[in-house]
Amino acid sequence: MAQRGASAAREAMAVPGLTAADRAAVNPLDRGYALLGMVLIAPTVLIFCAVIVYPLVxxxxxxxxSIFTPTLSGSFVGFxxxxELAxxxxxxxxxxxxxxxxxxxxxxxxxxGIAAALMLNQAMVFRSLARxxxxxxxxxSTVVAVLVWRWLFNDLYGVLNHLMMWAGILxxxxxxLGAMPNAMVSVVLVGAWKYFPFVVIAVLARLQTIPETLYEAATIDGAGAWGRFTDVTLPQLRDVLVVVVLLRAIWDFKEFDLIYLLTGGGPIIGTQTLPLMVYKEAFGLNEMGRASAVAVAMMLVMLVFMLVYFRVLRARGEEPR
Amino acid sequence: MDARRAEGEVRFEKVRKVFGTNLVVRELDLLIRGGEFLSLLGPSGCGKTTSLRMLAGLEFPTSGTISIGGRVVNEVAPGARDVAMVFQSYALYPHMTVAENIAYPLKKRGVPRAEREERVKRAAESLHLTELLPRKPRQLSGGQQQRVALGRALVRDPRVFLLDEPLSNLDAKLRAHMRAELIELHQRVGRTFVYVTHDQLEAMTMSDRIAVMHEGVLQQVGTPSEVYNRPANLFVAGFIGAPTMNLLRGRAENGAFAHPAVRVGLSGHVTPDLVLGLRPEDIVVGEGPFESRIRLVEPHGHEQIAQLDIAGGDVLTIRADAALPLAAGETLRWGVRAARLHLFDAASGLRLDATCTAPQALAA
Known part of the structure; x- marks a missing residue:
């Protein structure tokens, strides 16, 4: 209400003597810049259409x-x-x-990632080496990492079993990798190991910009170490975590090579995710049409989650800055 | 009220602070009386902020003890010292509303919600923040953020308020306004205020007493008038006052201070090498035994500040009424108000107890 009043006041205070022609006048330079702008973004638009829009459509x-993959021929079957998927x-x-x-x-x-970033943000010996x-x-490379992990996990000669038995845990x-739920646990652990450095990079960069005085103020206000973490550090990390979680969620959801190389989706379909199912339908069962349907379904699921994610963020009452 | 004052007494005893090989504060002995407004004044790097941070518990003294209300607090955590601090950058929690910011220290101390809300409301009222309570800090102007930072301190009713250059980030007009608000606030709460500043105007206008520091050493502690009218040494003499005091180096000769351009009679014990301190306003313009050429004139509206080239290669700053027709290049007669001059020993820089009697004509 107050804002509307203010803008009305601004209208009323418009410069006297300003004519409609003044407002409509277009600088020829502006027109030139607009043209240049279109020329400059044209390649991006074309490439975007070729590699994103065309495959999607x-x-x-x-x-x-219903398409047989090797010949790419088949008949229209509608929905x-x-x-069948449903x-x-x-x-x-x-x-x-x-x-x-x-x-x-x-x-x-x-x-x-947060834990490691907090540790690396402390003054410690060999900090840059550790970073x-x-x-x-x-x-x-995922292939190398997975081969090493498969060797560590191996049930006959893997060092992991050896160490755990030696320590008395097993x-x-x-x-x-060959039984459930162990296979899922293994895949999840290797995924976390492979990708947590991404969180470390983003969080560490943000940690270094948090003003020291905020921690000092909180200390004097009576906050302990945990209080300073929850009341100063976490809120300051919020914006970067929103982006990190969104990106990692998208990338993890469509992760293929790590799971495929580690378990191949097995045992049976114990660790088979949708990207692996797309691959299996398209190239294992030669059903390109069904594979495409799985891929489209996958995209819809991601879309729904993203909408929910943004809705929840907005509901927290925080406009993203 | 007396108990309230006693618990706000702060004492620094032989406090030293060393950072690496850097001696930042050396042997600080200072008693801050309960309920007083004391300013730590000095140029940057003089150790004033470090002293304040040691009192807050954010730095630990290398040696010596700090006590609050008679209790040594060297080993006490900052949050348990019952002090509140206002930072130059305000240090408001950006994700919390004004109300949450002010309530935060109470929440951390386990004050029940109803009482918390009541106290936040009262603090907000006294600082005219009531309408701003639901806002976030980034939606506030600098002056409003400053008041929120004060509110966060005020709401706890701490024994000691620590203020670290709280007005430096404000524009000149707002600063003058906040000075008045701070004086009023101090009178109202009756708590000890320790105020760090490099701005002598802030120190002079608000303080009960000023502690002047330089290179980690306490130079003088006194009321604003004591520091201004009886500076303890050359540093304080040169630091306090704007424009700064003129300091002329000369010798004691036949019971008078002798300088190629100035001669003033002396009474009392003096050392052979002297420095005479003359504040610009203690120089009489237009009459007197001395004569010099005007180098430049700065009009200030209500007055003018001029610099004179005097014999011996020194420059003398004077203050004159705006109505006087002064112009660069002309010759001006001047004298001194002898009783208001200051004498220092040139070797030690310390103030001498001797007084000046009267200006004497220069031998031709």
Missing amino acids: SAIYLSLF RNYA NSPEFWRSLLNNLIWTVLTLTLQVVL SLILFPYFV DMPLDW
């Missing part, structure tokens, strides 16, 4: 056909692929696996 298009326990199981994997590994990544080393898992060797 063609996936939706393909999902309406039958979707109907009745397929494998699809729902894969979706559930996908959610379990994403939520668990993302939670671990964030917790580990570089902690990024190591993120830089290692009596018998554990089948880390």
Whole structure:
């Protein structure tokens, strides 16, 4: 109400003598800049259409056909692929696996990432060395990392079982990758290990910009170490965590190579997520149409979660700055 | 009221602070009386902020003891010292509303919600913040943020208020306004205020007493008038007052202070090498035994400040009524108000007890 009053007042105070022609006048330079702007963004728009819009549209298009992958020929079936998916326990199981994997590994990544960032933000010996080393898992190629982990997890000669038995934690060797729920736990752990450095980088950068006086004020106001963390650090990290969680959630949800290489989706379909199901339908079962339908369904699920995510953020009463 | 005053007494005893190889505060002995407004005044790097931070518990003294209300607090955590601090940057919690910011220290002390709300309301009223309570700090102007920071201190009714250059980030007009509000606030709450500033105007206008520091050493403690009228040494003499005091180096000769341009009779014991301190306002313009050329004139509206080239290669700053026709290049007659001059020993820099009697004509 007050704002409307203020803008009305501003209208009334418009410069006397200003004519409609003055307002409508367009600077020829502005027109030139606008043209230049369009020329400059044109390549981006074209590439975006070629690699994003075209595959998206063609996936939706393909999902309406029953297609044999090697020949890419087949017949129009309408929404039958979707109907079959809705009745397929494998699809729902894969979706559930996908959610379990994403939520668990993302939670671990964030917790580990914040903890490591807090540690690296402290004054300590070999800090810059530690800061570089902690990024190591993120830089290692997934294939290499997974091969090493498979060797560590191996139920016959893996060092993990050996160490845990030696320490008395296990009596018998554990089948880390070939039985449930061990396989899911293993996949989640390796995912967390591989991707938590991303959280560390983002959080550490933000930590370094938190003013020291806020901690001092909180100390004098009577906050202990935990109080300073929850009342100063976490709120300051909020904005960066919103972005980190969003990005990591998208990337984890569509993660393929790490899971495929580690368990191949097994045992049976115990760790099969939707991206693995797309791959299996398209190239294992040669059902390109159904694979496309799974991919489109995956996109819809992600869209729904993103909408919910932003809705929840907005409901917290915080406009993103 | 007396108990309230006693618990606000602060004592620094032989306090030293060393950062690495840097001696920041050396042997600070200072008694701050309960309920008084004391300013720690000095140029940047003089150790005033470090002293305040040691009192807050944010730094630990290398040696010596600090006590509040008769209790040594060296080992007491900042939150348990019953002191509140206002920072130069305000240090408001950005994600909390004004009300939550002010309530925070009470919440951390386990004050029940109903009482918390009541006390926040009262603090907000006394600082004219009531309408701003639901806002976030970034929606406030600098002056409003400053008042919220004061409110966060006020709401606790702490024994000691610590203020670290709280007005430096405000514009000149707002600063003058906040000075008046701070004086009023201090009178109302009757608590000890320790105020760190490099601005002598703030120190002079608000303080009961001023402690002047320089290079980690306490130079003088006294009321604003004592510090201004009886500076204990050359540093205080040169630091307090604007424009600054003129300091002329000369010798004691036949019972008079002798300088190529000035000669003043002396009474009392003096050392052979002297520094004469003349405040610009203690120089009589237009009459007197001395004569010098005007170097430049700065009009200030209500007065003018001029610099004179005097014999011996020194420059003398004077203050004159705006109506006087002064112009650069002209010759001006001047004298001194002898009783108001200051004498220092040139070797030690310390104030001498001797007094000046009367200006004497210069030998031709």
